Amino acid sequence: DAKTTQPPSMDCAEGRAANLPCNHSTISGNEYVYWYRQIHSQGPQYIIHGLKNNETNEMASLIITEDRKSSTLILPHATLRDTAVYYCIVRVAMNRDDKIIFGKGTRLHILP
Amino acid sequence: EPEVTQTPSHQVTQMGQEVILRCVPISNHLYFYWYRQILGQKVEFLVSFYNNEISEKSEIFDDQFSVERPDGSNFTLKIRSTKLEDSAMYFCASLLLSRGVGTDTQYFGPGTRLTVL
Numbered sequence: 577d578a579k580t581t582q583p584p585s586m587d588c589a590e591g592r593a594a595n596l597p598c599n600h601s602t603i604s605g606n607e608y609v610y611w612y613r614q615i616h617s618q619g620p621q622y623i624i625h626g627l628k629n630n631e632t633n634e635m636a637s638l639i640i641t642e643d644r645k646s647s648t649l650i651l652p653h654a655t656l657r658d659t660a661v662y663y664c665i666v667r668v669a670m671n672r673d674d675k676i677i678f679g680k681g682t683r684l685h686i687l688p
Numbered sequence: 689e690p691e692v693t694q695t696p697s698h699q700v701t702q703m704g705q706e707v708i709l710r711c712v713p714i715s716n717h718l719y720f721y722w723y724r725q726i727l728g729q730k731v732e733f734l735v736s737f738y739n740n741e742i743s744e745k746s747e748i749f750d751d752q753f754s755v756e757r758p759d760g761s762n763f764t765l766k767i768r769s770t771k772l773e774d775s776a777m778y779f780c781a782s783l784l785l786s787r788g789v790g791t792d793t794q795y796f797g798p799g800t801r802l803t804v805l
Contacts (some may be wrong), residue, residue, distance in 0.1 A: 586708045610793070614694075614731070617777065617799070617801075618798055618799065619692075619781075619796030619797050619798050619799050620731060620779070621796065622793040622795065674736075674744075675721065675733035675736055675744060676723075676731075676733065676781075676794060677733065678730050678731040678732075680730060680740070681732065682713045688769065
């Protein structure tokens with residue numbers, strides 16, 4: 577089962593920052609936080625991952641609390657194309673051929 | 689950027705028929721996966737495959753399912769006798785798994801929509 581808790585849905589105005597929270601209070605020391613998203617009927621798309629430090633790439637930023645029990649994915653300037661279901665997943669690093677267990681995610685609506 | 693491709697994008701079949709879903713993983717990747725997503729439900733793991741054998745399979749992946757890597761590029765999922773409940777999106781994924789701990793991720797294809805009538 578997924579080890580994370582996410583709100584089922586969120587709205588964000590186009591051009592604003594979208595902040596998607598995720599709780600993972602039972603995360604283990606060797607588990608990373610991964611974020612994927614799924615645009616309607618497409619395959620899941622990797623966004624970002626981190627262990628304990630904040631991370632940033634061309635798509636998003638990931639803020640992980642000091643106790644690692646929660647994190648926030650930030651899309652700095654949301655566009656309509658960011659409308660998707662966002663999945664927060666905790667797992668050991670992908671140095672094994674492990675499956676990904678998807679939860680229900682957060683359905684993010686970007687409003688024009 | 690390299691990507692996983694899947695064919696066909698949509699497959700319609702009659703109940704009881706065999707279907708083969710095809711995937712071309714990213715060329716230097718070593719681990720391969722199939723997932724499915726029934727309409728409105730979560731993405732579910734079916735099977736993982738490495739070194740020409742199944743690494744892990746879920747309880748969904750029963751005797752009606754099989755996977756194969758017939759050549760150096762394709763990865764296929766076969767359903768021998770389709771049932772109505774097999775109607776779903778089927779996603780292929782691949783993973784390189786280099787020595788960079790935590791730096792690899794599975795890349796997913798666009799999916800095949802299977803409709804069983």
